[in-house]
Amino acid sequence: MPFFELDPLLEAMLDAAPAVSDLNLSVGRPPQVEIDGQLQAVSFAGLERLQPYQTELVAMRLLANKRELAERLVRTGSVDLSYSIPRRTRFRVNVFSQRGTFSIVLRVIPDRIPTIEELKLPSPVATIAEERAGIVLVTGPTGSGKSTTLAAIVDRLNRDKAVHIITIEDPIEYLHPHKKATVNQREIGADTPDFTLALRAALRQSPKVILLGEMRDAETIATALEAAETGHLVLSTLHTIDAAKTVDRIVGVFPEGEERQIRTRFAQSFRWIVSQRLVPRIGGGRVAVCEILRSNSRTREYVLEGERRGKSLLDAMHDGELEGMQTFDGELERLIESGIVARDVGLSYATSRADLQLRLEMRSGAGETGRAPEARMDRDARREASSLEDLVES
Numbered sequence: 001m002p003f004f005e006l007d008p009l010l011e012a013m014l015d016a017a018p019a020v021s022d023l024n025l026s027v028g029r030p031p032q033v034e035i036d037g038q039l040q041a042v043s044f045a046g047l048e049r050l051q052p053y054q055t056e057l058v059a060m061r062l063l064a065n066k067r068e069l070a071e072r073l074v075r076t077g078s079v080d081l082s083y084s085i086p087r088r089t090r091f092r093v094n095v096f097s098q099r100g101t102f103s104i105v106l107r108v109i110p111d112r113i114p115t116i117e118e119l120k121l122p123s124p125v126a127t128i129a130e131e132r133a134g135i136v137l138v139t140g141p142t143g144s145g146k147s148t149t150l151a152a153i154v155d156r157l158n159r160d161k162a163v164h165i166i167t168i169e170d171p172i173e174y175l176h177p178h179k180k181a182t183v184n185q186r187e188i189g190a191d192t193p194d195f196t197l198a199l200r201a202a203l204r205q206s207p208k209v210i211l212l213g214e215m216r217d218a219e220t221i222a223t224a225l226e227a228a229e230t231g232h233l234v235l236s237t238l239h240t241i242d243a244a245k246t247v248d249r250i251v252g253v254f255p256e257g258e259e260r261q262i263r264t265r266f267a268q269s270f271r272w273i274v275s276q277r278l279v280p281r282i283g284g285g286r287v288a289v290c291e292i293l294r295s296n297s298r299t300r301e302y303v304l305e306g307e308r309r310g311k312s313l314l315d316a317m318h319d320g321e322l323e324g325m326q327t328f329d330g331e332l333e334r335l336i337e338s339g340i341v342a343r344d345v346g347l348s349y350a351t352s353r354a355d356l357q358l359r360l361e362m363r364s365g366a367g368e369t370g371r372a373p374e375a376r377m378d379r380d381a382r383r384e385a386s387s388l389e390d391l392v393e394s
Helices: 006-014 052-062 067-076 124-130 146-160 195-202 218-229 243-252 256-269 297-305 313-319 328-337 343-349 353-363 372-385
Strands: 020-025 032-035 038-041 078-085 089-098 101-109 134-139 164-169 182-187 209-212 233-238 270-280 286-294
Touching (some): 006 078, 067 089, 146 164, 146 270, 164 195, 256 270, 286 328, 328 353
């Protein structure tokens, strides 16, 4: 079989296990698949260890008839694109150079868009589809499921509302068929040069909902704020680890002299920030753990004025449970106590490992009656010495 027949290789990798999330082709390694966050080698004749010319052939096959993307790869060292195996599956692909060779990572995109319920996301996430205007951000590290969560929200809107939805993606991942809504999907490179131009054009295309694949720079963020301020619902992602860091990132991309103005605009425009982490569960698989910040008078004040002692977004989320808010560590505590996530695994994903460990010990009765006041004093002392970003609920 000639090596340039790419699809048989990809199908063999997909067949290696029932829950493959990524395919990895790197020089010096065999073809690998990622399952529950762990890489696993795949046997394929002639590819015991990938050679530089082999990954280059894969890159050339993926970029066939895509001259602009090929030029971008040479110019910038990496490129995003989509690829599909007919009647099988689609991939979000990143080709990048490293040490003079090419590596390729292909993210598997399910054919069917999962629902919010199937993803077992917190029930407040379904409420996002009821918003009429403003900014909703889904954040988290690479591979945390941001795109899938946004796709599920768009699918809910598509199912329930007769509105015009425009998505701007790099590349297009989930394909949204027209349901009750009309969905137009634009791909960076194929349909438009960049996010900012596509977003400005979208303001003239009469959408009610705009999905922006990622807010990458100040110009794109400013345009997204403008869209939200003019009555659009804007859905987007950021690579930030929690809600508080998301606000810092939004403000931080602008010059210092514009901080007050951006804080004011964002405080008025944001509706929800959902931050995700995929955590291994006992028995295999992973569970999405979400931190949820919702706009209310208190959280808008903290965004506008900035966090300070006694007035942190983490405290607001802890106190806002009745409004659908929750924190990472609060959810991890629940999952550990429910036997869904192992204690050591949950602690390794915690925002504040020490405070979560203390709460678990107190809950399990590790601190006897005589020791409880001392434990509380130790905790309070640590909180006095900690920075705002390390504060968690008592």
